[in-house]
Amino acid sequence: MTEHEKLIKLFYYILKRMKREWNNQIQGINHSQYLILNSLMHAGPQKAAQLAELTQTTPGAVTSATDKLVAEGYAQRRGDEGDRRVVYLEITEKGRALAESLGQAQNDVTMKFFQGLPEEDIQHLIRIYHKISENLDR
Numbered sequence: 130m131t132e133h134e135k136l137i138k139l140f141y142y143i144l145k146r147m148k149r150e151w152n153n154q155i156q157g158i159n160h161s162q163y164l165i166l167n168s169l170m171h172a173g174p175q176k177a178a179q180l181a182e183l184t185q186t187t188p189g190a191v192t193s194a195t196d197k198l199v200a201e202g203y204a205q206r207r208g209d210e211g212d213r214r215v216v217y218l219e220i221t222e223k224g225r226a227l228a229e230s231l232g233q234a235q236n237d238v239t240m241k242f243f244q245g246l247p248e249e250d251i252q253h254l255i256r257i258y259h260k261i262s263e264n265l266d267r
Contacts, residue, residue, distance in 0.1 A: 174217035
């Protein structure tokens with residue numbers, strides 16, 4: 130196995146484990162639903178297409194995810210006054226409270242991923258993550 134193949138295999142393994150840990154922490158909703166709530170909390174009401182881009186899923190998958198958020202009272206749908214075809218999803222107070230509590234819990238879990246790493250390694254990771262972010266922006 131080449132070094133690049135090892136990197137890819139390890140990368141996917143870590144992503145899978147991280148997602149599992151986050152999902153364990155945010156019981157009651159899944160990671161995509163958490164991302165949607167968090168985005169609504171910080172960016173305000175959004176259309177399904179915007180949320181699909183954020184969660185890297187289809188608008189249909191977003192509709193399914195948001196149905197549960199609406200049913201649980203974490204979000205609500207609101208039509209655009211100027212165009213009845215446009216529907217926005219917005220967070221409710223109940224959703225805001227959940228997103229805030231889960232945000233701190235998720236940060237705590239994420240910090241566990243880096244626990245025990247020397248400061249020098251953390252600085253290398255920051256540099257690497259910046260480079261990956263630049264690559265994604267291109």
